[in-house]
Amino acid sequence: MGFFSSLADDGKALLTSTAWGFSPNEYFEVLRKFPHVLRHRVCKIKTKEEMEVDAEEKGPLKKTLGPVGLTAVGVGLMLGAGIFLTPGQVSIKYTGPAVCISYVIAAISAYLSCFCYSEFAVDMPLAGAAYNYIAGSLGEFMAWVVVSNLLFEYILADAAVIRGFAPYFAILLDKPSGFFVYDWTFGGTTYTIDWWAFGLTLAMTAVLALGAKESTTANTIITITHVVIMVFIIIAGFIKGDSANFKPFFPNEQPDQWKQVFNGACIAFFSFIGFDGVATAAEEVVDPAKSMPIGIISAITVVSIIYILMSVVLSLMVPRNKIDPDAAFAAAFEYVGLSWAKYIVALGAILGILTGILMGIYAPARILTSCCREGMLPPVMSWVGPRQTPWVATWIIGICVAIIALFTDFAHLTDMVSIGTLVVFWFVAVALIWRRMHVPGAPKTPLRWANELLHVFGMIGFSLGFVLVWTLPTYNTVEDDDGVVSVGEWKDQQYKWLIAMAVLCAATPLSMYFFCKPAYVPAGYKVPFYPFIPCASIFVNIFLLGQLSVESYERFGWWTLGVSLLYVLYGVFAAQIKDDKRLSSTPDLADPSHDVCEKPSENKADLDVPGALELELAATKV
Structure with missing residues (x-):
């Protein structure tokens, strides 16, 4: 009865202004000074202490996770439907047997990002992960825009994962893969309806709402079983594989083989979406300093090995033109004469999908x-x-996933997913570098400001330059009047520019190492080989972003515009009113916020005061 009484109390609270962040009077009070407030909020950097106070006010999450459970969260998130569907789709559409190279590239990007996430997760062990990291380094507005895109990516990815359940469940029952779905035409548009996806999503949401320990324990058990099945598939696949299927390694008909491999890596990256979900669980970890790096790096390692081996096995078992995009591994075992093994594959897929959606909502x-x-x-x-x-947040995410999964199939969803996650990984790497360079409130000379900005923007700019040289159509291919595609007129000069940009990209972190000494170094886990790893993460993520389709950027742009308007019309007011209330309750404290846009100090006396940094940091304590 206590549970339902609490829900009833929460329902009554919905009628009060506290549920929405402010009253009408408070809203109009902020509106009067809106330009000043907007400038302040956009550049506002959150301190760790402020984040901890916010967590305490709203109710901290229960600490239940250790290294094993945390690793299982990451593996459960990443080893979902992607392991059974994405390798086949990438091989058919882009790479052929070179799909394993696409997965190696995607894994490298994820590895570089996981080191950055580990440093932040140990230093800021709170729910929210990337939002906290970016808000604590680059400002509130940037954090909101970037992480709102990540939220959208998670919802789309979860819907894609759960759409894989019905085909594999049908195979398990010895039915055609499309047995449980049907087409419905409305308004001239045909939708493939999947009620299994809808119902299971709501069921998994209910399990998550009941308790973190129960859901993560179930996830650990299912994930271990799932990994055992993966090992069976890999061993059986190597035994029944034929090296002749690996030839040609690159599809002959592709005019630019490596470009296809990198395009495939962008789709393969869909399979790694979710490792940052391990960082979101930091507030529920018993010993974050010890468990977070172990959990994040272990999850990436397990998943990378399995994905690469699985993609190799698929290419050995089946020629490219025989791969079934809807049930690649089940069809592969039928192709090599092990029809009974398709049921084990289907069971493994179902287990992976269940853990994927469970942790994908978590x-x-x-x-x-x-x-x-x-x-x-x-x-x-x-x-x-x-x-x-x-x-409440769990049910909101679950209901959104269920509705999208009901109407939209897997192929359409995967094409829309990777961009938001790559943008987040890129921003987390930039945020880590800026946080190491720049302590909010610490006095700095204009020369130091210029030096830091030059290096950060230089790394970003040279990476963009490399991508532009690589991807611009005039450098790669031209098409004549008959539709024949051939090498572009500037192709002979392309390699010179690529080498130049690559050298500049490599020289920037080296220069940063010697001329941008860190102003802040965390006491716990630190990114190894700083600043080379975060700079490499910036480069790889920008490069993969350069391979995505125009449609992906259009979707990204419209969504970003929408969430920016939401920030201006709601977020600015609610966040400012919340901070004003906190300051009014503690009038003896100075405003703890700092602006990332603050001007460099030009007062030499300010720069020479001993202990100024310590005093400034002490003033930020809440």
Whole structure:
């Protein structure tokens, strides 16, 4: 009865202004000074202490996870439907047997990012992950825009994962893969309806809302079983594989083989979406300093090995033109005469899909909770239930996933997914570098400001330059009047520019190492080989972003415009009113916020005061 009583109390609270962050009078009070408030909020950097206070006010999450459970969260997130569907689709559409190279490239990008995430996760062990990291380094507005795109990516990826359940469940019952779905035409548009995806999503959401420990324990058990099945598939695949299927390694008909491999890596990256979900669980980890790096790096290692080996096995078992895009591994075992093994594959796929959707809702619910704590969305969405789970955020994510999965099939969803995650990984790497260079409130000379900005923007600019040289159509191919594609007129000069940009990209972190000494170094886990790894992460993520389709950028642009308007019309007001209330309750404290846009100090006396940094940092304590 206590659980339902708590829900009833929360329902009554919905009628009050506290559920939405402000009253009408408070809204109009901020509106009077809107230009000043907007400038302040856009550049506002959140301190770790402020984030901890917000977590305490809204209700902290229960600490239940250790290294094994944390690793299982990451593996469960990443080893979903992607392991059974994405390798086949990448091989058919882009790479042929070279699909394994695409997965190596995608894994490298994920590895570089996971080191950056580990440093932040140990230093800021709170729900929200990337939002907290970017808000604590680059400012509130940038964090909101970037992480809102990540939330959208999670919802789309979850819908894609759960859409893989019905085909494999049909195979398990010895039915055609399309047995449980049907087409429905409405308004001239045909939708492939999947009620299994809809119902299972809501069921998994209910499990998550009941308790983090119960859901993560179930995930650990299912994930271990799933990995055992993966090992069986890999061993059986190598035994039944034929090296002749690996020839040609690159498809003959592709005019630019490596470009196809990198395009495939962007789709393969869909399979790694979710490792940052391990970082979102930091607030529920018993010993973050020890467990977070182990959990993040272990999850990436396990998943990378399995994905690469699985893609090799698929190419050995089946020629490219015989791969079934809807059930690649099940069809592959039938092709090599092991029809009975397709049932084991189907069972493994189902287990992976269940853990994928379970953890795929778990992670964005924590991100959404963090955004609501910061005032970007109504506080009602961050309410923590009787079992210390963010039950409102969990149900919001689950319902959105269920509705999208009901109407949209896997292929359409995967084409829309990777861009937001790559952008987040890129921003986290930039945020780590800036945080190491720039301590908010610490006095700095204009020369140091210029030096830091030059190096950061130089790394970004040279990486963009390399991508432009690589991808611009005039450098790669031309098409004549008869539709024949041939090498472009500037192709002979392309390699010179590529070498020049690559040298500049490599020289920038080297220069940063000697001329941009860190102003802040965390006490716990640190990114190894700083600044080379975060700079490499910037380069790889920008390069992969350069391979995505125009449609992906259009979707990204419209969504970014929408969330920016939401920030201006709601987030600015709610966040400012929340901070004003906190300051009014503690009038003896100075405003703890700092602007990333603050002007460099030109007062030499300020720069020479001993202990100025320590005093400034002490003033930020809440």
